[in-house]
Amino acid sequence: MSRLLTRHTRGLWSMANLLAVLPLAFVMVAGPQFVSAVFLAASRDPRRASIAFLAGVALGTALSVGVFYLLAGLVHDPARAAEPDSGNSLLDYLLPVLLVAMAVRVFLRRGSSTPPAWMTSLAESTPRFAFRLGLLLFLFMPTDVLAAMTVGSYLARHDLPWWQCAPFVAVTVLLAAIPLLILVLMGKRADVLLPRIRAWMTTNSWVVSEIVIIFLLVVTLAG
Template identity: 50%
Template sequence: MNLLTILPMAVVMVAGTQLVAAVFLASGDRPRRASLGFLAGAALVVSAGTTLAWLVFRLVRGAAGGGGGGGGRKPVETAIDWVVLALLVVLAVVVFLRRHSAGEPRWMGRLQHAGFGYAFRLGLLLFVVMPSDDLTMVTVGATAARHGLPWWHLVPFVLLTLLLLALPLLALLLLGDRADRVLPRMRDWADRHSWIISEAVVAFFLVLTVVDLLK
């Protein structure tokens, strides 16, 4: 497993409420400041979450002798694979159960007038309290540590997550007035269908983990 196999999990990070919130912020009174605040909050949480998971599982792998040389897979690597597999199964269930949570929560109406500070706090909160995001961050960090990938392999994952979150702002900057038609469509799609893409990504990652276990 390498960097490219981790990157698709960024889709799971932003699917649903997170992307919908980004669309609302890009459609608000202060779209640039609010969107940048939201991205800053998300960047802090995603960077810290994946790094913490990577550190914990790297320490576990190192303490159990999983980082040494020699042939054959180490017991600790098998244990981490089972942990990742369990996380993926739980993540798939969480995404499935939340598939009917379409619709705009009441608090989203306030995003139209959000500034940098409010959007920053929202970015922090959304990515902390969402179980799917917590599970995804732990899965990505654990997988990178299990395969001995250096920390910087997490950076492209974080950047892709932020790029996906920035799509509404980019649409606003690039399309101008036409964004008024594009952004609602983006919001509706994320609200109704993004869970299907998330499940496909989780299934792909689950298959890779099972393959690791069978080696």
């Protein structure tokens, strides 16, 4: 009976920790990542390109979180972490500094709202290119790297298994799939709505980026 109760309590605690990192899925998608998904949903072959993009998103997110989970596991000492005066790790100090530096950089470059040249060519994307785009964006975008670092290190520090990042990956993919869902559910009306979303995201990209960075900073400091 005691074993069953302990297992149940541990499961509830793990779920609470999992819910704490799920909001970071928004960080993974907001910005050029979502704009790219909108471009692909309005491309020559929108369904195949979008599905390939989402496959890249899933793989890139899982790989990124997994790498930081392993790295955090190498420096994490459960016995030392259990001590009340164990203090913060270098990662706990590094993340906020990086986020503040990124916020300053985004603010200073706020006047530039023109999408990069590669983004304007997404209308002719092949599924193969879309897959590589999703993989590389979610592996190397600075905000995604920091979000994956936060999630991976969070799971490792709380001695949670790596596979518990699966809901986080799933929510990330679901958010990235919103343009495709709009296309499927709205049909021809999506031809009007998607360009409006793309234009707004492009014009206000620096605002979106600042919101994402501040949100990630709050989550990092609260964790």
